[in-house]
Amino acid sequence: MTQFRLFALAALLAAPLALSGCDKPTDKAPAAGHEAMEAEHDKAPATGPAKIMIAHNWARPAAAGGNTAGYFHIRNDGGAADQLLSVESPIAAKVQIHQSKMDGGVMKMAPLADGVEIPAGSDIEFNPGGMHVMFIGLTGPLKAGDKVPVTLVFRDSGRIAVELPVQTTPAGHDDEEHHEH
Numbered sequence: 001m002t003q004f005r006l007f008a009l010a011a012l013l014a015a016p017l018a019l020s021g022c023d024k025p026t027d028k029a030p031a032a033g034h035e036a037m038e039a040e041h042d043k044a045p046a047t048g049p050a051k052i053m054i055a056h057n058w059a060r061p062a063a064a065g066g067n068t069a070g071y072f073h074i075r076n077d078g079g080a081a082d083q084l085l086s087v088e089s090p091i092a093a094k095v096q097i098h099q100s101k102m103d104g105g106v107m108k109m110a111p112l113a114d115g116v117e118i119p120a121g122s123d124i125e126f127n128p129g130g131m132h133v134m135f136i137g138l139t140g141p142l143k144a145g146d147k148v149p150v151t152l153v154f155r156d157s158g159r160i161a162v163e164l165p166v167q168t169t170p171a172g173h174d175d176e177e178h179h180e181h
Ligand SMILES: [Cu+2]
Pocket: 069, 098, 099, 109, 110, 132, 133, 134
């Protein structure tokens, strides 16, 4: 009894669907296509050239004539590696890319002469105690609230200008989506 009623119900439901069958494929095609594209986007690795984004950028306050450090994260959403070759800024006599390392219990830092590779799909972090931009011989004081103009020079992506806000604590992680640049 129950089965018969379900069958009858199914037949009733199927009838309108069959009648409107001509419209259905066109209604469904865009949705199916969109889902297919999204699935492909999730699965397929990025292709094409490097796509560089800079986030979490900041620099430490310092006195005129002194040295200070700047930090940021470099994200590459492209399909090819790139290389950060150098960093330029008018606020210091010399600007270098440095790597800090513990050496016999002492924190030491050394220039990275070849720059830093940014592999495809990576997020390379310049953080205190690790890689940083070293500003040597500041032309003026850097106070909290100032902004340090820098140009990051990439092998393939070219010159990318960013500002490093001067602050005493690391840049917040409330912009995890890296959408500010
Ligand atoms: Cu340094």
